[in-house]
Amino acid sequence: MSSRNTPAALSPETVGLQCAALHSRVLSRLVTRLYNQHLNDSGLRVTQFSVLNAIKARPPESIFQLAELLGMERTSLQRTVDKLIEKGLVASEPxxxxRALGLSLTPAGETCYQQALAGWQAAQQHFESLVGKKxxxxxxxxxxxxxHQVKQEL
Structure with missing residues (x-):
């Protein structure tokens, strides 16, 4: 095996400091916890709120279209959508x-969304106060x- 094909020896500390996946996931988990705290009274998690928001903003013609918009795996998104349908917050219709099913908020989903929006606004303000709005x-x-750049490569 040639030395050109062998990656340079990196210490675990260097990998940890440089890893985009690690740092983006750590921040994502912390931000998720912050938003979930503020959304707690609504009964929604931030992932569910984000799905409701995306459906409200651009009612999708399929779960695939919604998954593309949110940058999620279709199967993971389907589980979240199924929970929202079970709660009576989202309706699916041909x-x-x-075989595509469009998604829309039900009247109960609209009410829940509006109630959760206050928690989302509080979370957003809290987050911006921590990191600086600008x-x-x-x-x-x-x-x-x-x-966008990474998506172009996948």
Whole structure:
């Protein structure tokens, strides 16, 4: 085996400090906990709220379309959507496009969304107070750009 094919020896500490996957997941878990604390009274988790928000913003014609929008695996998203349907917050109905089922908020889903929105706003303000509103605006723009770049490679 040639030395050109062997990666340079990296210490575990170096890998830990440089790993984009690790740092993005650590931040994601912490931010998720923060948002979940603020959404607790609504009975929703931030993942569920995000799905409701995406459905409200752009009612999808299929679970695949929603998964693409949210950058989620379809099977993981399906479990979340199924829970929202069981709670009576989301309805699915044929779109007329093959076997695709469109998704929409039910009246109960709309009410729940509006109640949870206050918790989301409190979480967003709390997060921005921790990291700085201007810093977050810059970072969120960069994260969207990074996501687009990585998605192009997948």
């Amino acid at each position: 779109t007329g496009n093959k 810093s977050w605006q810059q970072m969120s723009s960069e994260l969207r750009r990074f996501s």
